[in-house]
Amino acid sequence: MQLTQILEQVYPLPATALEKITRRVVEVGFEKNHLLMRAGRIERNLYFIKSGIVRAYAHTEDHEITFWFGGEGETIVSMNSYVTGKPGYEHIELLEPCVLFALRAEELQQLYQEDLQIANWGRKFAEGELIKTEERLISRQFKTAAQRYKELLADNPGLLQRVALCHIASYLGITQVSLSRIRSEIR
Amino acid sequence: MQLTQILEQVYPLPATALEKITRRVVEVGFEKNHLLMRAGRIERNLYFIKSGIVRAYAHTEDHEITFWFGGEGETIVSMNSYVTGKPGYEHIELLEPCVLFALRAEELQQLYQEDLQIANWGRKFAEGELIKTEERLISRQFKTAAQRYKELLADNPGLLQRVALCHIASYLGITQVSLSRIRSEIR
């Protein structure tokens, strides 16, 4: 997937604005299982996923939860770190070998201050992520774990082939044992 | 709480930008229990809360869940409707008599296209709401209902005096019976 395409699916940008971003982006590749971001650090980059799939997770001593999957065309941001400037709480792990477009957060902040359309791009990006997150929060309350599993499969076919079930269970907010039960009941 | 103060706690704005917004805002008052927004409609306004407290809820036939409380200084947006232009899924109900600052969504969209600092204000607003929502989603998985209740009280003392327990239970993602159990165990 190309960078301009990724950017424009968030918000259409004039050529000049696209060029300002493209000029500051570097293409990088990482192997499977690479830890792209670590909790507790201030993250200095954003990434756009050209190919591959990643997960974001947070953990305490005993638990670990996967709260986001990112695939081709999606944007990897330590939202907390990017917004507040403080260390983030999430780790980003590559679940496949990935090709990413890297952009320094500082440079994007600079562009937000210079370019009206890029500022509106940033707004649209955050707004889009917000409604997705809000919908997930609500769906967790309205729907049973089985319903949420079926919907995830429907919205995201192929995910099952690319991601370990333990991560899917965690994403759905249940244990792996519960997910196994749900899967056996469906068949 | 004054409008400029509300706006600037999201993102500092130059006087000219503040003036552009202020000029388009109208102060309105509603009685307790007024339904400010209804699901299924395209919402044409945003509101800033000068005083009072409100809740956002969504429902299916049998269930209803409260997923947000807004108090003084907060912004009421049907995020879904505002972002996608389609009808929203939330109702907004006033839990107290409120004084609100109303702004037409269309006019704000216009300002986003003219004023760099206002576009950045919109970006910061969405980013802030996003991390709050993301944190809630994660906390729902990491923490027990009892912990979430205690944290809500700690972060938001006074809420208990202003909001019915059935809404708090719903917000925490549990039934009212469960919340009663938690409350009796704490004492």
Add this chain to the structure above:
DNA sequence: AATAAAATTTTACAAATGATAAATAAAACA
């Protein structure tokens, strides 16, 4: 103050989910 209405708590029982460990299946590797 007395009554009615609404909100909250309590009780009893059912259903869903979690924890742990063992069994099985799948994947990775020599």
Add this chain to the structure above:
DNA sequence: TGTTTTATTTATCATTTGTAAAATTTTATT
């Protein structure tokens, strides 16, 4: 291919949370 390692499923039991209904408390109204 055979062996080891890792991932997933199954089984058992404990715990949490939900449902429904009744009891109690609080609030509103006459």
